[in-house]
Amino acid sequence: MSDIIYNFRAVENKWINNFNSYSVSNDIILSNPNKKYYVLEMLPYPSGKLHMGHIRNYTIGDVIARIKRMQGYNVIHPMGWDAFGMPAENAAIQSGIAPSISTNNNITSMKNQLQRLGYMYDWKREVSTCNKEYYFEEQKLFLEFYKRGLVYRKQSYVNWDPVDNTVLANEQVINGRGWRSGAVVEKKLLNQWSMNITSYADRLLEGLKDLKGYWPDNVITMQENWIGKSEGALINFEIVENNIVPNINNIEVYSTRPDTIFGMSFIAISIDHEISKTLSKNDTKVSAFIEKCRKLGTTEEVLEKAEKLGYFTGIYIKHPVIKDKQIPVYIANFVLIDYGTGAVFGCPAHDERDYDFATKYNLPITTVIQSDNNELPYTGDGILINSNFLNGKTTKEAKFCIIDYLETNERGQRQTKYRLRDWLISRQRYWGCPIPIVHCPKCGEVPANLPVELPDDIDFKNLIGNPLEKHTTWKYTKCPKCGCDAIRDTDTLDTFFESSWYFLRYLDNQCNDPINKEITDISLPVDLYIGGVEHAVLHLLYARFFMLVLHDLGYSKHSMPFKKLLTQGMVCHKLYKNSDNEYVFPDDVEKLEDGTLIDNNGKKVKEYPSEKMSKSKKNIVNPQSIMESYGVDALRLFILSDTPPEKDLDWNTSALDGSWRFLNRIWKVFNQILDKINNNNQNSINNDLYKITNIYLQKIEENYNSISLNKSIALSRELFNKIEDNINTSSNTSLKFAFETFIKVFYPITPFICHEMWQILGNKEYISNEKWPEFDKNIIQEETVTIAIQVNGKLRKTIELPKDTSKDITEKTAIEAITSIDANKIKKIIVVPNRIVNIVV
């Protein structure tokens, strides 16, 4: 018996086609709406090769889909491709091969890998966002949004490479320089398309309340903070008469801390503020300062960390509540034109940035809020001082009071603002969905005749910038309205636009409208959405926003896309660097007998702590080679075993060996059991296994329900260990029941081996068509419980007592059990029935 070895290659080949032919039609879903279950995994960008992050994501989804199918649901489990995007365009520039060709090749090879892994996807629902069937429909949505005023054009910043004359993505800016040219990157304002997400800010915030308990708390918090609702005041400052900007009389400022107005010592305006622009026309020093400030990237991180620079304009404003006091106006690099009004007031005593700025430019620092230790800056709440009529009030009262005062005196008003900015959807790139707008010299912006196809006659070799801008036959067209010469908009859509509604297109990927309302109404919301936490804000916020818009436009009765969200952790691996400070692949590292590590050139290698697997750091393991040498089941088992899905997972080759060995152990024990049953080798009538199995079944199911897959697996292994221990003592009926139950609960984790064993056991139906086992409620009641006895909170002994023994008897038994204690010295005794006794002496 023991020489039977599990042949995973043969078993995988036997069942793979069965797994890949899964599909549930819309007719079936419509016929029984209560039985639909939509499990969705974030669709991949088709890079060409699956990585371990994909494997983890899709394995979790596959496990849940298989369980739900056994529980009788019609499971919608689709897969597709987020196929537009920058990498394909960059590859094209190097290789000269069109993004459409390389992308489709990549999709073919990744699809082969997914199918080889046996994930039960409904491939009839497949969607690829770069296909005409998809982006033509997306253009219809865009024009709908356009008609409703949800998309509009405005001046927005891009990273500009002044040498290559091209727009750069943040990723292409490395330490403030363009990745190809090495030129210092500048900010440049371009007229670009935005989507009015801020008008939905309140509803997006409201919607989070319904997600509590379904979405991870950290994701909800991150979205709340991202939206960043704040109550504050819009204050209008009167400019002291001057010759510098004689035509501008006021500066409007938004502040969330109007309570600190008595401590105000400067006004800071953006380099793009009207005043800055006016000044720079006549003053070369101002324009030089502004130029200096423009040499900065656009990310929030860079802006926040940059040295705070200011330039005094020579202008003063009148303090609105302190008579005859004048406050200087500075141009500053930290004020953003697209947030608030492009101007802020500075109160150095109670804001860290203002404090630094005031110290640097020798501005007065007046404390207006009492802190405990008088250390400045103090940014917390407190009691107002040095603030005239606000003195003695709390921060909250003072805010209220000062806004009332400003409103009464017509100097300002209450205003709610959001940190959330409108969504910039324009990209100056080729490989995306063309924005279907024509710019006509007479009519202005005009919706294009649909569809607008992306041209493919482009020479990608040595391409710089956006080829659509240079494509004369495509770019120049006639105005759909008046027929005169016009030009197409050459921007394409942000790829987040595609990923904001793909899960609706899966539901009917052939529909001649973007969305099939009937099937969408029944199939939404997605019951379980699984993907990386890196999407916590952007993608997941945009998708929620789209759903609200689509609901408002009548596309769906649903306004919430995803019910339950699981954010899985990253797959990490140790880093290796050799003596030349080059990264080394883990596969190329060898351990010598004395423990030193060398690479395949014999150079010494140093090990560094685990980080997210990434190509550039070479700390990757290729799923393909793991699958070939260990088999799919072993890979699945390993990746789910030891780490909860939402935590980062550290790759560990010996634990993978362990998973592989466990499959062989299953196979060995399976054959022993077969042997015993088939030879009717009945020499025992012990039915303990029946009860044990039911106890484990309940626990395993609980953990599957909470998607604690690592715990389900641990418990399944415990059950398996019990079965193995009891092979020779258990009755055949109990043994068969126990092992069949084990197969059923383990099938979602390792489907191939379980299919095979189930069939060999003589079952005509496949395991995938079996019903999820129900545990026997009556048998799992325990008769006795173990009670811990503590003295002063420290464990001294455990005793066995019948379940639900009364408090008095428990107490008495406990005191008797602890012989070293003088009963007279007991001060207090705490009895928690069925659990613990704590004796305090």
Place this chain on the structure above:
RNA sequence: GCGGAUGUGGUGAAAUGGUAGACACGCAAGGUUUAGGACCUUGUGAUGAGAGUCGUGUGGGUUCAAGUCCCACCAUCCGCACCA
């Protein structure tokens, strides 16, 4: 800078405020001889001869009882709107 998380044996991790370390990996000793990607048994937080004592990043606090709750801190990781 802002926002979010994480921290428990040699390692991945368990633990409705109630017996810390389930289940694994690794390691050690023994068995087996089949040389295999072995398998089986036993042991494995630290310390101590032992009863025991100590032990969940650090320092406080609440409680009969704290890995779990509260406060302060430290370290590490992730995101920051044009990577997807």
